Amino acid sequence: MGNIKIGLEVHSQLTNLNSKLFCSCPTDYRGKEANSYICTVCMGIPGTLPVLNKKAVEDAILIALSLNSKISDKMYFFRKNYFYPDMPKNFQISQYDKAGGITLATGGYVSIPNKKVRIRRIQIEEDPARITYEGTIYKSKSSLVDYNRAGIALLEIVTEPDMESPKEARIFLQKLSSILEHLDVCHSYLEGSMRCDANISMEGGKRVEIKNISSFKEVERALNFEMTRQRNLLIKGISTKMETRHWDEIRRVTISLRIKEEEEEYRYFPEPDLVPTIITKEWVETIKDKMPELPDAHKERLIKKYELSPQNADVLVNYKLLGDFFEKCAEIYYKPGAISNWLVGDLLGYLHEKGIQLQEMKISPVHITKMLKMVDNGIISGKIAKTVLEEMIISGKMPEIIVKEKGLIRIHSDELIEQLTNKVFEENKEAVNDALEDEKAMHYLIGQVMKLTKGRADPELTNKVVRDKLIEHKKLLEKKN
Amino acid sequence: MKKIFEYSAFQIVEKIRNGELSSLEYINALFDRIKEVDSKIHAYLTVAKDMALDEAKEIDEKANKGEHLGSLCGVGMAIKDNICTESIRTTCSSKSLSNFTPSYDATVIERIRKEDAIILGKTNMDEFAMGSSTEYSFFGPTINPYNDERVAGGSSGGSAAAVAISEATASLGSDTGGSVRCPASFCGVIGLKPTYGLVSRYGLIAYANSLEQISPIVKDVRDLAILLNCIAGHDERDSTSLKVVKDDYTRFIGNDIKGLKIGVPKELFGHGTNKHVLKRVWDAIHVLEDLGASYTEISLDSLEYALASYYIIANSEASSNLARYDGLRYGFRSDEVNDWSDTFSKNRREGFGQEVKRRIILGTFALSAGYYNKYYLKAQKVRTLIKKDFDKAFKKFDILASPTMPILPFKLGEKLKNPLEMYMCDLDTVPANLIGAPAISVPCGSYDGLPIGIQFIAQPFKEGSLIQVSYKLEESLQD
Ligand SMILES: [Zn+2]
Numbered sequence: 001m002g003n004i005k006i007g008l009e010v011h012s013q014l015t016n017l018n019s020k021l022f023c024s025c026p027t028d029y030r031g032k033e034a035n036s037y038i039c040t041v042c043m044g045i046p047g048t049l050p051v052l053n054k055k056a057v058e059d060a061i062l063i064a065l066s067l068n069s070k071i072s073d074k075m076y077f078f079r080k081n082y083f084y085p086d087m088p089k090n091f092q093i094s095q096y097d098k099a100g101g102i103t104l105a106t107g108g109y110v111s112i113p114n115k116k117v118r119i120r121r122i123q124i125e126e127d128p129a130r131i132t133y134e135g136t137i138y139k140s141k142s143s144l145v146d147y148n149r150a151g152i153a154l155l156e157i158v159t160e161p162d163m164e165s166p167k168e169a170r171i172f173l174q175k176l177s178s179i180l181e182h183l184d185v186c187h188s189y190l191e192g193s194m195r196c197d198a199n200i201s202m203e204g205g206k207r208v209e210i211k212n213i214s215s216f217k218e219v220e221r222a223l224n225f226e227m228t229r230q231r232n233l234l235i236k237g238i239s240t241k242m243e244t245r246h247w248d249e250i251r252r253v254t255i256s257l258r259i260k261e262e263e264e265e266y267r268y269f270p271e272p273d274l275v276p277t278i279i280t281k282e283w284v285e286t287i288k289d290k291m292p293e294l295p296d297a298h299k300e301r302l303i304k305k306y307e308l309s310p311q312n313a314d315v316l317v318n319y320k321l322l323g324d325f326f327e328k329c330a331e332i333y334y335k336p337g338a339i340s341n342w343l344v345g346d347l348l349g350y351l352h353e354k355g356i357q358l359q360e361m362k363i364s365p366v367h368i369t370k371m372l373k374m375v376d377n378g379i380i381s382g383k384i385a386k387t388v389l390e391e392m393i394i395s396g397k398m399p400e401i402i403v404k405e406k407g408l409i410r411i412h413s414d415e416l417i418e419q420l421t422n423k424v425f426e427e428n429k430e431a432v433n434d435a436l437e438d439e440k441a442m443h444y445l446i447g448q449v450m451k452l453t454k455g456r457a458d459p460e461l462t463n464k465v466v467r468d469k470l471i472e473h474k475k476l477l478e479k480k481n
Numbered sequence: 482m483k484k485i486f487e488y489s490a491f492q493i494v495e496k497i498r499n500g501e502l503s504s505l506e507y508i509n510a511l512f513d514r515i516k517e518v519d520s521k522i523h524a525y526l527t528v529a530k531d532m533a534l535d536e537a538k539e540i541d542e543k544a545n546k547g548e549h550l551g552s553l554c555g556v557g558m559a560i561k562d563n564i565c566t567e568s569i570r571t572t573c574s575s576k577s578l579s580n581f582t583p584s585y586d587a588t589v590i591e592r593i594r595k596e597d598a599i600i601l602g603k604t605n606m607d608e609f610a611m612g613s614s615t616e617y618s619f620f621g622p623t624i625n626p627y628n629d630e631r632v633a634g635g636s637s638g639g640s641a642a643a644v645a646i647s648e649a650t651a652s653l654g655s656d657t658g659g660s661v662r663c664p665a666s667f668c669g670v671i672g673l674k675p676t677y678g679l680v681s682r683y684g685l686i687a688y689a690n691s692l693e694q695i696s697p698i699v700k701d702v703r704d705l706a707i708l709l710n711c712i713a714g715h716d717e718r719d720s721t722s723l724k725v726v727k728d729d730y731t732r733f734i735g736n737d738i739k740g741l742k743i744g745v746p747k748e749l750f751g752h753g754t755n756k757h758v759l760k761r762v763w764d765a766i767h768v769l770e771d772l773g774a775s776y777t778e779i780s781l782d783s784l785e786y787a788l789a790s791y792y793i794i795a796n797s798e799a800s801s802n803l804a805r806y807d808g809l810r811y812g813f814r815s816d817e818v819n820d821w822s823d824t825f826s827k828n829r830r831e832g833f834g835q836e837v838k839r840r841i842i843l844g845t846f847a848l849s850a851g852y853y854n855k856y857y858l859k860a861q862k863v864r865t866l867i868k869k870d871f872d873k874a875f876k877k878f879d880i881l882a883s884p885t886m887p888i889l890p891f892k893l894g895e896k897l898k899n900p901l902e903m904y905m906c907d908l909d910t911v912p913a914n915l916i917g918a919p920a921i922s923v924p925c926g927s928y929d930g931l932p933i934g935i936q937f938i939a940q941p942f943k944e945g946s947l948i949q950v951s952y953k954l955e956e957s958l959q960d
Pocket of ligand 1: 020023024025039040042043
């Protein structure tokens with residue numbers, strides 16, 4: 001089987017802007033009432049005109065710089081004409097690199113392990129509205145259009161077909177989203193803020209485009225499906241056609257949309273309501289000055305400053321929010337290694353398990369450092385700490401409160417542990433006899449005591465009490481004999 | 482003696498300011514006049530009487546209290562129906578927008594209201610400003626006030642006719658390829674297309690964005706200066722509006738024109754030009770010569786391609802601008818059929834008239850892959866060439882002069898069968914739009930009772946020169 005070539009077209013909203021690309025409507029439309037974030041401009045009401053959001057251009061330039069792209073001195077907006085209900089004007093204000101058009105930036109690359117994925121071009125455009133259906137697309141009587149999203153600033157990043165496996169495509173996307181997160185311009189955790197079209201071709205076949213992929217996880221899935229489909233065709237001696245396919249997320253298959261003979265007809269022409277945007281060297285320089293730390297430097301710093309493992313550092317960089325959280329914790333408590341283990345392991349694992357987003361968890365760095373202190377001071381065990389952590393994430397309560405409310409404090413009372421040990425010895429006579437010879441059996445007895453206290457018994461103390469008791473028992477036996 | 486509704490805007494302002502005239506009385510007289518003549522002329526599509534009378538009362542109150550009165554105080558104005566007016570229906574003379582009432586005022590409307598002008602109503606036009614006779618209106622044509630068998634010109638026919646027959650004291654139109662100058666010429670009034678970018682297009686329902694400007698129509702040159710003072714100037718809401726220092730256009734009134742150099746491009750006096758039109762235009766040029774100006778006949782070769790270039794660019798932009806009228810969010814909506822695609826097609830099929838559809842199809846074709854370079858891009862190149870030719874001419878001449886229209890007002894229905902003949906009418910007016918220069922049409926006599934206009938073109942932002950020379954001509958012809 002031959003080589004695979006994968007290219008991506010990433011659409012990323014500039015989520016940190018206060019207003020849409022060409023009007024003053026706010027951008028935090030998620031969860032808001034449908035069609036409440038609209039105005040005469042983004043609805044294309046007759047007579048209204050677009051005015052370019054300068055901050056959007058600045059954010060876009062920042063992204064282009066971080067991807068090592070060449071920024072154009074002058075860029076144009078073009079109209080992309082097509083009829084669709086998600087388009088208030090029935091054209092999209094976009095950019096174009098043909099017919100005399102110049103996009104924001106060209107060239108550049110993103111480094112992933114062992115390679116550089118080259119960028120072809122970067123352009124700014126307006127997001128269309130969101131179409132939803134009553135039930136499924138097949139059964140719905142009508143389409144519902146929510147124009148809140150219409151006119152949101154969208155950046156299109158087009159790569160060269162440099163990726164050689166679906167997994168590599170996912171790694172690229174993870175890196176790209178981490179970069180955008182570090183730039184604080186696009187928060188990919190916001191639903192639908194990063195979307196992707198992919199193209200894939202295998203040696204001996206034509207290029208196939210896959211549209212409508214809503215998340216990164218889906219990208220890998222869709223590409224894997226498509227790879228298998230094309231491979232099976234090739235095995236049968238059928239060559240793939242140049243076509244556009246649609247990713248059906250529910251059925252997890254790609255479906256042919258249209259066979260491509262030539263370029264689609266969008267009747268591009270320069271947007272006459274906007275003037276060319278001049279991008280001066282000085283402007284670019286002032287934007288460059290604001291460039292924050294990017295993922296590669298971030299990782300290096302975490303390893304150097306906190307002596308973290310590269311694996312932990314990787315995760316903290318990929319999940320920038322967690323990385324920031326980590327650093328705040330490390331400022332208050334002196335054990336960065338332990339903190340990173342807790343965050344990368346237990347915390348992230350629990351969030352994934354429960355499907356909770358990082359920004360949704362209700363805890364502050366103090367929650368974590370207090371919990372760690374309690375472990376280190378022997379107030380709770382590591383095992384109990386895990387329960388406390390999960391409870392904190394859900395309720396936002398401080399660890400000491402949870403420990404008190406649930407009675408999770410470690411039992412240090414000799415008396416109580418002795419009582420319980422007696423009880424265990426009573427009920428496990430055989431094991432007690434075995435334990436005289438066998439370490440394993442002794443651990444079993446200790447385990448039973450722990451179980452009775454739901455893990456709260458001080459392990460060292462329990463250990464000592466059980467051992468003492470066994471010795472006592474042995475002496476008693478010897479006397480008898 | 483002049484009747485109250487016949488006064489010029491500057492006279493109205495003066496009379497209201499010094500308490501000689503009640504705004505309410507004057508506005509009432511205008512509405513009486515509309516009632517008297519508009520059933521014949523059909524200049525108006527909508528009158529906004531209640532609103533106008535309330536505003537007139539307010540102005541009278543302000544006058545009584547001695548409060549500040551704006552530079553257009555009380556002036557009754559008619560507005561072309563493609564300029565958005567809050568809570569007054571704005572149709573573009575199209576079935577597709579026959580029920581559309583904007584929620585906002587265009588920038589020019591805000592500006593004239595701020596100077597206390599009163600909006601009387603909205604005027605008839607060719608559908609979406611596509612035409613030169615106001616016959617392509619969903620609501621029927623406007624009739625020439627000088628001859629009821631003839632057209633008023635277009636596309637701003639209603640705005641020009643209303644001023645000509647004193648149903649309004651001044652009006653606003655829009656000029657994409659002559660749409661204000663043509664009807665001004667046919668109706669014997671003054672129409673100025675300003676420099677592209679001088680007047681905000683915010684609120685003007687687009688036909689061809691890169692060519693058009695909102696344009697005043699007035700009875701005399703002094704009114705033009707006052708009105709332009711009010712509407713000109715940068716607007717943040719229109720990215721193509723230019724940041725230029727505002728001029729006071731009244732300072733050009735009465736300045737003499739000794740030494741003024743006039744270029745006369747022979748391409749704008751083409752073979753098809755009516756001989757009576759030629760005669761009056763030359764007479765006017767000689768009047769200016771008598772006043773100390775000099776003229777030279779010149780040739781601008783690239784003008785040969787102006788009309789073709791204009792129609793390709795205008796229709797291309799129009800095909801995209803008009804895509805939004807699908808009846809889904811506002812405007813005319815037919816009965817629903819099947820799915821989105823069918824409903825949408827039906828809305829457009831029934832909502833647009835023949836001429837609009839013709840231009841959409843032409844524009845769609847010109848922008849199509851494979852034809853883009855051959856048509857749209859070439860048209861833009863021609864545009865650049867024409868601009869260069871004019872730049873060269875403006876190094877030698879202060880203004881250029883020509884007939885506004887090569888023909889006299891034609892008969893209703895005469896050109897409807899042959900769209901190309903209708904397009905040819907715009908021969909002399911389109912160059913100014915292509916190069917973004919200001920151009921004016923001023924009455925220069927008549928033939929057989931039909932008005933004739935002379936056109937002056939100046940270089941961008943030289944509206945002052947146009948006002949200067951037009952005023953002198955007006956003054957001489959009145960004597
Ligand atoms: Zn908006």
